Amino acid sequence: MKAIMIMFDTLNRRFLPAYGADWNHLPNFRRLQERTVTFDNCYGGSMPCMPARRELHTGRYNFLHRSWGPLEPFDDSMPEMLRTSGVYTHLVTDHQHYWEDGGATYHNRYSSYEFCRGQEGDRWKGHVGEPLIPATASWRSGSLWRQDWVNRQYMTDIADHPQTKTFDAGVEFIKANHAEDRWFLQVECFDPHEPFFSYDRHKERYPHDYDGPHFDWPDYRAVTEKPGEVEHARMEYAALLSMCDDSLGRVLDAMDEYGLWDDTMLIVCTDHGLLLGERGWWGKNVQPWYEENIHTPLFVWDPRLHVKDERRSSLVQTIDFGPTLLDFFGVTPTEDMQGRPLSGVISTDEQVREAGLFGSHGGHVCITDGRYVYMRACVTPENQPLEQYTLMPTHMDHRFAPGELKDISLAGPFPFTKQVQVMRLPAKALGNPYIFGTLLFDLQTDPEQQKPLRDEEVETRMANLLVAAMRANHTPASQFERLGLPLVGAVGPEHLLIDRQWAQVKNGERLSQRNDDxxxxxxxxxxxxxxxxxxxxxxxxxxxxxxxxxxxxxxxxxxxxxxxxxxxxxxxxxxxxxxxxxxxxxxxxxxxxxx
Structure with a gap:
């Protein structure tokens, strides 16, 4: 038995033909849909990029204890568990965050790995002199922006692009090992994450009138650009997505050529989506985790079950991917894993959970049962207390500063830390969910999440589901205090926030509609x-x-x-x-x- 995972970063569900997009040129995603099961209710969990990958390894939520960071010494790791069970695991990726301070313990869990350089300001090519940077609609600057323009000088041809090289390496592995047994290949592509850098052959598929400044890398903020600039950025994303479609087709071709559909699982997934001007916002992180960003596409082929070109409605999440692969190879998931194998969902659409937890450290803490989405904000404007629990004090691309470590104390052990205590560090989130208030949506009657609800009965039920999920995740007491939720006992009227924060809810709807300049x-x-x-x-x-x-x-x-x-x-x-x-x-x- 063999398995291939193709993980795209920032793959927007609403841009794919399987989820209703009929205007773009994505023949291989259409082909993928015909060969797999399409999941209609897949949600992310711990956001954004590296927290999601930690879920892939560990099969459990992590955002209530930790922000962006490496795998911890006590973490289970799906590819490492496969490796120690005799399954060869190979990672090919152009995702540069694996090699930064906040991701440096992931790739060594695999039997082998390849890294293709150059994405999104990857510190790759060294130029002392300043690169030529065109005028742009973006507000970006700084070292990441500069480095990206250095790197682009070395990607003049499609063959030079790190996405192409990543899929080159993936297809090479398949060609070399298709006759072997018991291997797992993870082809992880940073695209279509911004910047939306593609080539003329991809852009030509989406003709549109535009004579404005260069714009393929939106900021994470409220939209200030003109409608034509917004549309241009969306078409740049679509062009890059078409490049991803071409790359996906290469793996599907290899599976056809070597007859891998008979014994090889295929998972095509992502970590999250991206707002492209919808709701007046660009990006992610700065606003609540709306459907556009958290409701993700998922396609799975399981050769044991032979189910294809069908849809499943059960609620599944990123935490299920690792246990699904372990189960496929006959490896038992650990007791600390909260995810569930998806074979039963593929077979009969069985329910694997009543509700799914999602959010980011210090942001809204959210729960969905597939119909309602409840986004719980902090109870006070200070968004405190907030703490980090870790043995690996690094942020995304830098170490914790000494000042962040001055008030260190030991905590735990938690049930999932393997009888090991961890550092407890005071934390402060860059954003603040209080400004948006606590939100409740009914996706059945309001799939676009345009009409927040004010319903005490539904809020009580969803808040109780949230509390149950937090307790099952062994959430620290400080998070319950930050959110104004009971550490023990049921949620009562005194814990409900929507009425108390309704002014913030209404104000939050206008935050992207600024009338000052x-x-x-x-x-x-x-x-x-x-x-x-x-x-x-x-x-x-x-x-x-x-x-x-x-x-x-x-x-x-x-x-x-x-x-x-x-x-x-x-x-x-x-x-x-x-x-x-x-x-x-x-x-x-x-x-x-x-x-």
Whole structure:
């Protein structure tokens, strides 16, 4: 028996023909649908990228204990369990986050691996001089943006693109090993994640009128671009998705050529979606986890069951992928794994869970039963207490700063940490769900999530499902306190939040519809963060008013932005805060800095 997983990053369900998109050129995704079972109710869990991959390995949610980070020493790892059980596991990927500080313990769990360089600002090619960067509709700057334009110089041909090289390596592995038994191949492609960099042959499939600036990498923020620019970005995404379709076809061709459908499982999946101007937002993370970002596509072929070109409606999640592969190879999932093998769903559409948990560390904590979606916000504006529980103190692309470790204490052990205590560290989320309030949607009557509900009976039921899921995940007490939920006992009227936060719910609907512009402000709000940090008093005032330290990491990503621009990326930076900061006396700033 053999298995192949093709994992695309940021694969939008609503762009695929299996889920109703009939306007794009994706013949191989149509072909895939005919050869597999299509899942209608697959949801992500721990968001975003690396937390989702930790779920793939461990089969359990992690976002209530930890933000983006490596596999922990106590974590189960599906590919490692397969390897120690005699299954050869091979990873081919261009996903650069595996090689950063916050992902460095994943790839060594496989028997072997290949890394194809160059995606999204991967620190690949070294150029001391500045690259040529065209005028763009994006607000991006900093080292990641610069490095991406260095890397693009080495991708002038499709054959040079890291996506192409990743699938080259995957097809090469299939060709070399198709006659062997007991192997698992994970072909993991960073595309169609932004930047939406593809080639003329892909762009030509989506003709549209556009004469604006370069725009293939939207920021994660409220939309400020013109409608034509928004449409252009969507077409750039569609073009990159067509490139992914071509690559997918190469694996399907190899399965045909070598007769692998008889004994090889195929899983095609993703970690999350991406907002492309819908609801007035770009990206993910800064807004609640709406359907566009959390409701994901999933296709599975199981050669033991021979079910194809059918659909399944049972609620499944990313945490099920690892147990499904373990079960396929006859390896028993561990007791710590919360996911379930999907063979029963494929066979008879059996239910594997009543409700699915999802969210990001410090954000909304959400639950869905397949019909209702309940997004629980924090109970106070401070979004506290919030803590990290880890033995691996690294963020996405940098280590924890010494200041973050000053208040360290030991906690646990938790039931899933293998009798090991962990570090407990005070944490602060970059965003704040309080500004959006607690949300409840009925997907049956409102699939676009345009009409938030105010229903105490449904909220009580969904909040009880949420509490049960949090307890099953051994969620720390601080999260219950942050969310205003009971650590023990049932949810009562005193725990309900929608009525209490209804003003925030209605205000949250308008957050992407700003009626102010930069000309509304005349002083400090028109300074860049790089200018603000030069003055100690301004910097201290910024920290007090906005609750954000101007660290080197923040300045690298956002230093070129003004506080007004920052408010589009961080909705918790309100117009009231901007007005307070704008009123700071001119003499506080460095001489001549203020306009």
């Amino acid at each position: 930069s000309s509304s402000y005349h002083r400090c709000v028109r300074l860049t963060l790089n200018e603000v940090v030069k003055d100690a008093r301004l910097s201290a005032a910024f920290r007090t008013i906005f609750g954000l330290d101007l660290s080197s990491t923040v300045l690298d990503r956002f230093g070129h932005l003004t506080p007004w621009q920052l408010s589009f990326l961080m909705p918790n930076v309100t117009s009231d805060m901007l007005r307070v900061f704008d009123a700071i006396p001119a003499e506080w700033s460095s001489a001549g800095a203020l306009p």
